[in-house]
Structure formats: structure tokens, C-alpha cells
Amino acid sequence: MRKHQNLDVWKDAMLLVTYIYQLTATFPDNERFGLTGQMRRAAISVPSNIAEGAARGSKAEFVRFLHIARGSLSELDTQLMLAVQLNLTTEVHQASQLINRVFALLGGLIRHLKNEGS
Secondary structure, three states, rough: OOOHHHHHHHHHHHHHHHHHHHOOOOOOOOHOOOOOHHHHHHHHHHHHHHHHHHHHHHHHHHHHHHHHHHHHHHHHHHHHHHHHOOOOOOOOHHHHHHHHHHHHHHHHHHHHHHOOOO
């Protein structure tokens, strides 16, 4: 098992991707190359960057990729709000909870890694 697969933040980010795929499958076909694609790419970016950072050679690089993952998560949060504003969905409670949990876990891991280096 790879190092990233042991991280709760990676596991929750993977759940978030699955949920976002299920949610966006309900969007109209004309959104396939619009918000659907954007949300899926942003969601996929979160666990992907966690995994890539964990595979890098230093804590500093890992932290950099965790920041990138957090940026993608914020992008996804904004896109989820847009989906609600555009009346594409009202089913955002579970996604919002997962986003908040992953954001908090990312922040905790970033703090932990930075404190280890001090």
C-alpha cells in the first residue's frame, strides 16, 4: 500500500470524488463540458495532489502539493455553490460536509508537516 493510501484525508477526498461524480451525473447533458467537467476535474485534483505530494522526496514538496489540493477543494466548493445558484441541484449537504472535512484534514496535515520541520 502506498503512503497516501493510509491518510484519512486522501480516503475522504476519494469519497468526495465519487460523490461529485454521482451528483454531476444528474446535471443536464448541456453541462457535460461546462460545470460538470469543471467540478469533476477539481474533485479529482484533490486526492491526486495528495498522492503526488506524498510520493515526493521532501516534506516541503508534500506541503506544496497539499496547498494545491486545498486550492482545488476551494474551487470545487465555489462550483458547488454555482450549481445551486444555477438550479442544477439542491443536494449539496453531503458534498459540503465532505468538503469541510477534507479542508480541515488538509489544514491539520499541513500544520503537522510544518511543525515537524521546525
